[in-house]
Amino acid sequence: xxxxxxxxxxxxxxxQQGKGQMTEAQIEQRIDEILPQLTLEEKAAMCHAQSKFSTxxxxxxxxxxxxxxxxxHGVRAEINWNDWGYSSWTNDSVTAFPALSALAATFxxxxxxxxxxxxxEESRYRKKNVILGPGLNIxxxxxxxxxxxxxxxxxxxxxxxxxxxxxxVQSTGTATSVKHFALNNQEVDRMSVNVKVxxxxxxxxxxPAFKAAIVRGHAWTIMxxxxxxxxxxxxxxxxxxxxxxKGEWQFDGVVVSDxxxxxxxxxxxxxxxxxxxxxxxxxLTSESKFSFDDYxxxxxxxxxxxxxxxxxxxxxxxxxxILRLNLRTNNGWGNGRMTCDEHMKVAHDIxxxxxxxxxxxxxxxxxxxxxxxxxAVVGENAVRSLIKAGGSSELKPKYEVSPLxxxxxxxxxxxxxxxxxxxxxxxxxxxxxxxxxNQDSLRLAALKIAKEADIVIFVGGxxxxxxxxCEGGDRKDYLLxxxxxxxxxxxxxxxxxxxxVLTSGNAVAMPWIEKVPAVVQAWYLxxxxxxxxxxxxxxxxxxxxKLPFSYPVKLEDSxxxxxxxxxxxxxxxxxxxxxxxxxxxYRWHDTKDIKPLFAFGYGLSYSQFEIKNIxxxxxxxxxxxxxxxxxxxSRDGAEVVQVYVGKNDSKVLRAVKELxxxxxVSLKSGEEQMVELEVPIESLAFYNEExxxxxxxxxxxxxxxxxxxxxxxxxxxxxx
Ligand code: BGC
Numbered sequence: 235x236x237x238x239x240x241x242x243x244x245x246x247x248x249x250q251q252g253k254g255q256m257t258e259a260q261i262e263q264r265i266d267e268i269l270p271q272l273t274l275e276e277k278a279a280m281c282h283a284q285s286k287f288s289t290x291x292x293x294x295x296x297x298x299x300x301x302x303x304x305x306x307h308g309v310r311a312e313i314n315w316n317d318w319g320y321s322s323w324t325n326d327s328v329t330a331f332p333a334l335s336a337l338a339a340t341f342x343x344x345x346x347x348x349x350x351x352x353x354x355e356e357s358r359y360r361k362k363n364v365i366l367g368p369g370l371n372i373x374x375x376x377x378x379x380x381x382x383x384x385x386x387x388x389x390x391x392x393x394x395x396x397x398x399x400x401x402x403v404q405s406t407g408t409a410t411s412v413k414h415f416a417l418n419n420q421e422v423d424r425m426s427v428n429v430k431v432x433x434x435x436x437x438x439x440x441x442p443a444f445k446a447a448i449v450r451g452h453a454w455t456i457m458x459x460x461x462x463x464x465x466x467x468x469x470x471x472x473x474x475x476x477x478x479x480k481g482e483w484q485f486d487g488v489v490v491s492d493x494x495x496x497x498x499x500x501x502x503x504x505x506x507x508x509x510x511x512x513x514x515x516x517x518l519t520s521e522s523k524f525s526f527d528d529y530x531x532x533x534x535x536x537x538x539x540x541x542x543x544x545x546x547x548x549x550x551x552x553x554x555x556i557l558r559l560n561l562r563t564n565n566g567w568g569n570g571r572m573t574c575d576e577h578m579k580v581a582h583d584i585x586x587x588x589x590x591x592x593x594x595x596x597x598x599x600x601x602x603x604x605x606x607x608x609x610a611v612v613g614e615n616a617v618r619s620l621i622k623a624g625g626s627s628e629l630k631p632k633y634e635v636s637p638l639x640x641x642x643x644x645x646x647x648x649x650x651x652x653x654x655x656x657x658x659x660x661x662x663x664x665x666x667x668x669x670x671x672n673q674d675s676l677r678l679a680a681l682k683i684a685k686e687a688d689i690v691i692f693v694g695g696x697x698x699x700x701x702x703x704c705e706g707g708d709r710k711d712y713l714l715x716x717x718x719x720x721x722x723x724x725x726x727x728x729x730x731x732x733x734x735v736l737t738s739g740n741a742v743a744m745p746w747i748e749k750v751p752a753v754v755q756a757w758y759l760x761x762x763x764x765x766x767x768x769x770x771x772x773x774x775x776x777x778x779x780k781l782p783f784s785y786p787v788k789l790e791d792s793x794x795x796x797x798x799x800x801x802x803x804x805x806x807x808x809x810x811x812x813x814x815x816x817x818x819x820y821r822w823h824d825t826k827d828i829k830p831l832f833a834f835g836y837g838l839s840y841s842q843f844e845i846k847n848i849x850x851x852x853x854x855x856x857x858x859x860x861x862x863x864x865x866x867x868s869r870d871g872a873e874v875v876q877v878y879v880g881k882n883d884s885k886v887l888r889a890v891k892e893l894x895x896x897x898x899v900s901l902k903s904g905e906e907q908m909v910e911l912e913v914p915i916e917s918l919a920f921y922n923e924e925x926x927x928x929x930x931x932x933x934x935x936x937x938x939x940x941x942x943x944x945x946x947x948x949x950x951x952x953x954x
Pocket of ligand 1: 492
């Protein structure tokens, strides 16, 4: 018989993925053999941290520790054993992949899979069992500091993009930890706010991506959120963890707490938490002295079992799951690889398809590669790092190409001059910052080079510092910070050829939109940001990204802010009501007839596409949609065919339309292609709160086909 120690040793020394791997059934058998050999103390120890990012194994049996790492855009640098400081290793620089909001903008699930595989390989190389991601919380308000880590406002898009990411990561033997389950839609009072949401909004908007991640993606772990639901913290929440996740969805993996998200022993024991991490910290910066044994699932749990309050039934279930995770991730996988050319290419390919061209009047873009123009590059984001910030998702990249460098590379014959124009007062690569009071001199210097230039490229936006797309705080308002709006207005005044490039993971107000000829949404693209910005501006890349969330004209146009009531956002006395119910994002804009600045699904190309010959047919179980997409322009490019469906005369509140299918097609100039999409009729159901089940209404529906949520053609269908 193979001993347990030998089992783990032989697996972890195998070089080649796939060789001699245990099947799921063999893993279960193994667990049956191991479990009876463990003491009460050994079992409880496995249920909580032994350091900031590891949980113990059982040394005497050769059962290895489990190592967890952030996530979700690359493998985070090594953190100290028991404080939030970095360990200053020199072998932990990684590939920084585009943020998940950018990945969502590609509308390309194949890229999600490649993202997952590359990230999984980097995780294995760094000896991590679990990568803490993807983030699947829905974009509810443009103020949420962590929207850049999520995949936008639509549950269908998020689901379709999340599943291959998870499958990709786990195909390398690294577990994903989908987070933050659930209703973690803001950073204000994130540790304590109690979310009141209707069952319909919960089921139709906030849970579908998690369900897809578990049921279709088979994620091996899931992370509980900090906030409360039904007055119970999500990390020990009966409804979410026991009834829905482990009950309805039959989740067989590990529920890990968010770092510092556990507050008591009893509910954590019985309500489905398996692993407790980061207790007595705020999850990011502060902490207090404690012993890991004092965690809620440590000594207090052991004592509660010893004095008969609990049996070992719940503990055995937790340990069974933890061993399953341990065996799944120590199952003869390869060693992975890191910062190789292939991973850089993956990061670059995703970034290429993520950029969204928001405006391009008189085809000012692309600029000629070989032009000898005088180009003025203005804005702090042209030169600062946008990777080493943002909270737990920050990374130590092996390299990062700044937009300034990218622009210089993209226009080798141009005369490129650079000026900050403004400063956030935070560190900027390669530039000595003047004090904040010298903003005026910065502005004047920028206006001077702008005036003398043939073209101005302004690179600004948010920057992942506190309250500017960063964990631990929401944005204070919807405007661009640090005087950028005024600066843009002044730049266009001195030089009408001012192109705006924005980095952010959130929508921002654009009061100057009518005055500038072109706007490019460049997200946080990771290591390759600068190259891709340059290649979009010079036309090497033909933009094909689409917005994964709506851009309201003003904050009050977005659902939660329209109520102008603090109880709807950010909550009063830690109580918050999701009064907009199911009408988030474009569902709100469409249904309330409030025109957005830019709609969900929108994005221009340097080419022109036509979607024609659309037909919609109903079968017993599907709506079959077919259309021809033609590239009418002179450049190769890609278009995303989007299918939305709405119920006419519903008996319940419904959005005018909801995304139910999409397909991205790459076409050479002049080429056309037929596209076929299948929408399961099942997916048209709403959640009936009285019956507590999904219901498909009979009668008339409208199918909308187009290339953005506000550019569609309607087709009637009847479901009987
Ligand atoms: C964040 C998680 C993260 C964890 C570990 C928490 O503050 O909310 O997303 O994975 O810290 O760094």
